[in-house]
Amino acid sequence: MPKTTSNYSCLDDKVWPTDDRHGSEEDSAEYKCTYVTKKAALGDGHFSVVKECMNTMTKDRYAMKLVHKSLVMDKLQIIQREVSVLKKVSSLIRELELLHQKASEDRNHGVVFEGHHHVLQLFDFFETSKNIVLITQLCESEDLYDKILNAGHLDLETQVKPFTACLLSALQFLHSNRIIHRDLKAENVLFRLKTKTNMIELPRDDATYDKSAHDLILADFGLALNTDAGSREFVGTISYLAPELVACKNSAKSSSIQYGRLKPYGTAVDVWALGVLCYFMACGYMPFDCETDSETMDYITKSDYYIDEDMSNDEKFKEFWSFLDKCFEVDMEERATADDLSSHSFVCPQYFPNKSPNPADDLSKKPKLRVSKSSTSLHSLEPPSRSASTVSLNLSESLRLPDTRETNLNKIRETLRKTLSMTSIKREPNVLLNVQNGGGSSNFSRASSTFKLEPELPNTALMNGCLCATPESYSNFTTSPAMSRTGSKNNVQTVVGSWNEASMSALNSGATLAFDGNSYDSSRLHKASQTTSPPVSSSTAADTRKDKIIFQLGEDE
Numbered sequence: 001m002p003k004t005t006s007n008y009s010c011l012d013d014k015v016w017p018t019d020d021r022h023g024s025e026e027d028s029a030e031y032k033c034t035y036v037t038k039k040a041a042l043g044d045g046h047f048s049v050v051k052e053c054m055n056t057m058t059k060d061r062y063a064m065k066l067v068h069k070s071l072v073m074d075k076l077q078i079i080q081r082e083v084s085v086l087k088k089v090s091s092l093i094r095e096l097e098l099l100h101q102k103a104s105e106d107r108n109h110g111v112v113f114e115g116h117h118h119v120l121q122l123f124d125f126f127e128t129s130k131n132i133v134l135i136t137q138l139c140e141s142e143d144l145y146d147k148i149l150n151a152g153h154l155d156l157e158t159q160v161k162p163f164t165a166c167l168l169s170a171l172q173f174l175h176s177n178r179i180i181h182r183d184l185k186a187e188n189v190l191f192r193l194k195t196k197t198n199m200i201e202l203p204r205d206d207a208t209y210d211k212s213a214h215d216l217i218l219a220d221f222g223l224a225l226n227t228d229a230g231s232r233e234f235v236g237t238i239s240y241l242a243p244e245l246v247a248c249k250n251s252a253k254s255s256s257i258q259y260g261r262l263k264p265y266g267t268a269v270d271v272w273a274l275g276v277l278c279y280f281m282a283c284g285y286m287p288f289d290c291e292t293d294s295e296t297m298d299y300i301t302k303s304d305y306y307i308d309e310d311m312s313n314d315e316k317f318k319e320f321w322s323f324l325d326k327c328f329e330v331d332m333e334e335r336a337t338a339d340d341l342s343s344h345s346f347v348c349p350q351y352f353p354n355k356s357p358n359p360a361d362d363l364s365k366k367p368k369l370r371v372s373k374s375s376t377s378l379h380s381l382e383p384p385s386r387s388a389s390t391v392s393l394n395l396s397e398s399l400r401l402p403d404t405r406e407t408n409l410n411k412i413r414e415t416l417r418k419t420l421s422m423t424s425i426k427r428e429p430n431v432l433l434n435v436q437n438g439g440g441s442s443n444f445s446r447a448s449s450t451f452k453l454e455p456e457l458p459n460t461a462l463m464n465g466c467l468c469a470t471p472e473s474y475s476n477f478t479t480s481p482a483m484s485r486t487g488s489k490n491n492v493q494t495v496v497g498s499w500n501e502a503s504m505s506a507l508n509s510g511a512t513l514a515f516d517g518n519s520y521d522s523s524r525l526h527k528a529s530q531t532t533s534p535p536v537s538s539s540t541a542a543d544t545r546k547d548k549i550i551f552q553l554g555e556d557e
C-alpha cells in the first residue's frame with residue numbers, strides 16, 4: 001500500500017481529478033494525500049467551513065467539513081458529540097440496510113421514505129493541527145431554506161407533505177435510537193447530490209410529488225445528543241425552540257437546586273421544531289417570530305402562533321392545521337411523537353402506507369386565531385433571516401469588498417441574535433461511544449427509494465480517525481509521513497480521548513497544546529485576531545463569529 005504523506009490538499013478546479021471511477025492506490029500516491037478539496041467553500045457555519053472533496057483512491061466525491069479548533073476552543077465537547085453521534089448513526093444505517101436487504105423482496109412498496117436514508121452519513125474523519133475534519137455525503141448547494149425563499153412558500157400537496165413525511169421518518173429513526181437532533185431547521189435540511197455511486201432508477205415517473213423528497217437529508221448534528229436522560233441545556237435556534245427549551249433559558253446560570261427543578265427535555269423538542277418547519281414551508285414565514293426574542297419566546301411558551309385567516313378557512317389546509325396542533329402542544333409529555341404523527345392523515349396513508357390514519361385526530365376543529373392583543377409588536381410575517389451557516393457563503397468575497405462588508409457583518413449579527421449562543425452549555429460527562437462499524441458494502445436498492453447508500457470506502461482509502469499535523473495546503477505535498485499515524489477502527493475514543501479537561505483549560509488559557517506530539521499554538525491565532533480586530537458588539541457569539549471572519553481573511557490572503 002502506498003504511503004500517503006498528507007491527509008488532504010486543496011486544489012484549483014483546473015487540476016481537479018476527473019471523476020472517471022478508475023481511481024487506484026497509485027492515484028492516492030500521486031496526489032500524496034487521501035483527499036483533495038476544491039478551493040471554493042460549499043458553505044460555512046459558526047465554527048466550520050464545508051468544501052467538496054474527492055477521495056484520491058476511489059474518486060468518490062464527498063463533503064469535507066473542517067471544524068476549526070481555534071473557533072471551538074472550550075466547546076470541543078460539541079464536536080466530540082457531533083462525531084460520536086454521526087459515527088453511531090452511520091453504523092446504524094449500515095446495519096439497517098443489511099437487514100432490509102434480506103426483507104426487501106417481500107415488501108409492498110408504496111411511496112415510503114426510509115428514515116435512515118434521510119440522515120447525513122459520516123464516512124471518515126481525522127484531525128489536523130488546525131482542524132477536526134469530517135467526511136460526509138455530498139449535498140447540493142440549495143438547501144430547504146433556499147428552496148422556500150426562492151419559491152416564497154412551498155406547495156402543500158406536492159412538497160410540504162412529502163418533505164414533512166421524510167423528516168418525520170428521519171426523526172422516527174433518530175428518536176428510536178435515543179438521538180435528539182435539537183437543531184432541526186430549514187438551513188439544516190439539505191438535498192443529496194446525485195452521483196454515479198448513489199443513483200438508481202427513479203421508482204415512479206408518474207410521481208405526483210416533488211421527487212427531490214427522495215434526496216432530502218437532515219444534516220448538522222452539532223447539537224445532537226445521544227441520551228435517555230434528557231437535557232436541560234439551552235441550545236438551538238430561537239424561532240424553532242420548544243416551550244420546554246425556552247424554560248431552560250437560564251439553566252447555565254441557575255443554582256444547582258434550581259437546575260435540579262428544571263424538567264429535562266427530550267425528543268419532543270424535535271417534534272415541535274418539525275411543526276415550525278412545516279409551517280415555514282407552507283407559509284414562507286415563521287409561526288412565532290416577533291420583533292424581539294423575548295416576545296418570540298413568550299409566544300412560544302403560550303403556543304400562540306399566527307394564523308392567516310384565508311388559510312384557516314381553506315378546506316385544503318384542515319389536515320395541515322390539525323397536524324400543527326399536535327406538534328405545538330405545550331406540554332412535552334402530551335405532545336405527539338414522531339411515530340404518532342406518521343399516522344396522521346396529513347401524511348398517512350400516502351407516505352406511510354403501512355399505517356392507518358388515526359381516527360382520534362380531529363380534523364373538524366378549526367384553528368383559533370390566537371394572536372394576543374396585548375402584544376407590543378406584531379408577529380413578523382417576513383421570512384426569517386438565515387442562520388449563520390450560509391449568510392457567510394460569500395464571506396471571503398465580501399471581505400474583499402469594503403462597501404458590502406459592513407452589510408454582511410450586520411446580516412451575520414442579526415442572524416446571531418436569533419441563533420443562540422452555545423456558551424450556555426453546561427459541561428456534562430463525555431458521552432463516549434464504542435461503536436462497531438456497520439461493515440459490508442451495500443449495493444442493494446429499494447424500489448421505494450431513488451437512492452442506494454454510497455458504498456463504504458475501503459479501509460485503505462480512509463483516514464479513519466488519524467491525527468495528522470498537516471494543515472490545509474495548496475498542493476505543496478511536503479508533509480513528512482512521520483507526522484501522521486494510523487488510527488484504529490473504533491477510534492471515536494482516540495479523538496475524544498485527546499481532548500480532556502486539562503487540554504480544554506489549556507486551550508482557554510491560550511497555551512500551546514500537544515495533540516499526540518504535534519503542537520498546536522492556540523495563542524497565535526487568537527492574538528492575530530485580537531490585533532486586527534476593530535471593536536465589536538458585546539455578544540459572545542458575535543465575537544466568536546468575528547474571530548472567524550478575521551481568521552479567514554488572514555487565510556485567504
Ligand SMILES: Nc1ncnc2c1ncn2[C@@H]1O[C@H](COP(=O)(O)OP(=O)(O)OP(=O)(O)O)[C@@H](O)[C@H]1O
Pocket residue numbers: 042043044045046047048049050063065136137138139140141143187188190219220221222387388389390
Ligand atoms: N454534506 C454537505 N454537502 C454540501 N454542503 C454542506 C454539507 N454540509 C454542510 N454544508 C454546507 O455548509 C454549511 C455549514 O455546515 P454545518 O451547518 O454542518 O456547519 P456548522 O458549523 O455546524 O453550522 P452552524 O452554524 O449551524 O453551527 C451548511 O449550511 C451547508 O450550506
